[in-house]
Amino acid sequence: MRRFALLATAAAMTAASAAAVPAFAQTTVVSRAMPVTGNTPEVCALQRATLAQGSQVNFRALTGNLLQIDTLVDPATLATNAASARIEFAAVCNFPHRIRLESQNNGLWQTDGSMNQPADGFAYALPYRAELTWGEVNGALDANANVRRIAERRFNVDQATAGEVELRILIEAGASNTRSNAPVLAGFYRDTLRIFLEPR
Numbered sequence: 001m002r003r004f005a006l007l008a009t010a011a012a013m014t015a016a017s018a019a020a021v022p023a024f025a026q027t028t029v030v031s032r033a034m035p036v037t038g039n040t041p042e043v044c045a046l047q048r049a050t051l052a053q054g055s056q057v058n059f060r061a062l063t064g065n066l067l068q069i070d071t072l073v074d075p076a077t078l079a080t081n082a083a084s085a086r087i088e089f090a091a092v093c094n095f096p097h098r099i100r101l102e103s104q105n106n107g108l109w110q111t112d113g114s115m116n117q118p119a120d121g122f123a124y125a126l127p128y129r130a131e132l133t134w135g136e137v138n139g140a141l142d143a144n145a146n147v148r149r150i151a152e153r154r155f156n157v158d159q160a161t162a163g164e165v166e167l168r169i170l171i172e173a174g175a176s177n178t179r180s181n182a183p184v185l186a187g188f189y190r191d192t193l194r195i196f197l198e199p200r
Contacts, residue, residue, distance in 0.1 A: 044093040044197035046165065055086035055168075062087065067169070072126075078183035080126055082173040091134070092162040093197050099134050099165070100196040102152040107145025107177065110187040122185045123176035130193060131168040135161035143191065145177040156200055165195060 051062040058081055060068045069083050108126040118124045125145035132139050137155045144151075174181035 040094065042095040042097075042199065044097060045091060046195065046197055047090040049087045049089055049167075052086040052088055052166075056084070058083035058171075059085040059169075069171070072189065073184050077181065079181040080123070080171060080173065080175040080184060083169075083171040085169050087167045087169070089165040089167070089195065090163075091165045091197060093157070094160045096156075096158050096160070096200065098154055098156050098196075098198050098200045099132070099137060100152060100154045100194075100198060101130060101132050101139070101141045101167075102150060102194040102196070103130070103141060103143040104150060104192040104194070105143070105190070106147060106149050106151040107143045108171075108189040108191050109145070109148050110185070111190040112188040118178075119185060121178070121182060123178050123182040124185045124187075125177040126171065126175050126184065126189060127177060128172075128175065128191075129170045131170065132195075133166040135159070135163065165197075167193070167195065169193075 049062060049065055049067075051059075051067075058070050060070050067085060067087065069081075071081050072083075073079060074081055105125075108128065110124060125148070127145040128143050130141045130143065132141070132153075132155070134155075135157055136159070137157055139153055139155045141151060141153045176182040176184070
């Protein structure tokens, strides 16, 4: 009986010691990644034109996108009057891109059909210069009025750009497609300038 009691006591002590030892702690870290993504497309935006205050000489106020010369010719000589204006467009491109300046007629040409044949010594188209500033780009388009056609200039922009596209239009006194200071034939003269922000 004594031997059994000692064995029973030893077994009880072993069980108690085992219960006092804490369970083995887990050391492996478990994780799971959850990506969050989005996408911004390549976009350019160009707002409506505004006329820079105090910049115009012999131009009327901008009406929508229409810029009208106040007095096209000198009333005494009928030669072209000088005129200039600076127009601004708020713009942004979020990628490297290209800006393109296009003249539809390569100068101011008659558009109302009033002229059937050029007259000797008279101008029937008027050249002008369009100067462009956008970010790192400073360029110009000379619409020389030699031939009625589309004329354009293209400029690469190597980085995303935000700010103002500035366009300055310059008509020299006496500008003519025949000879300097030639009188200008009667009629309605027009050209359309277009600005493009586009991929290269």
